[in-house]
Amino acid sequence: MPAISRDEVAHLARLARLAVTQDELDTFAQQLDVILTSVARVGQIAADDIQPTSHAVPLTNVFRADEVRPGLTQEQALAGAPASEQGRFQVPRILGEEA
Known part of the structure; x- marks a missing residue:
């Protein structure tokens, strides 16, 4: 008997x-x-002694460890900007909204 009818x-x-x-x-x-x-057949095969997995092969984290390093000061970050105002990058207005 089919699993789903017309x-x-x-x-x-x-x-x-x-x-x-x-x-x-x-x-x-x-x-x-x-x-x-096919899905029902897979459900029959799954055994209780098999642990669920998210990946077929073990994965390891490829990211480097986080370490604190000194960053740029506000003045250094703004030094190469074409324009700045009140300690921030100044960019052209694109939405035409009032500030």
Whole structure:
């Protein structure tokens, strides 16, 4: 017995507001049946003694360790700016809004 019927596919298509032809209903019913059968088969294979995993192979963090280093002072950061005002970068207004 198929896992999903043609009528159920038609109902799902209506819910999703998809226009499907009669031939497509048959095709989709067969395809969805294969998918649902495969998922059910995987569910039968899964054993309680197998730990869930997020990756097939172990991964290690490739980032360097965080370490505190001195940064630029405000004056140094603004030194190369074409324009600054009140200790901030001054940029052209792009939205045309009042400040």
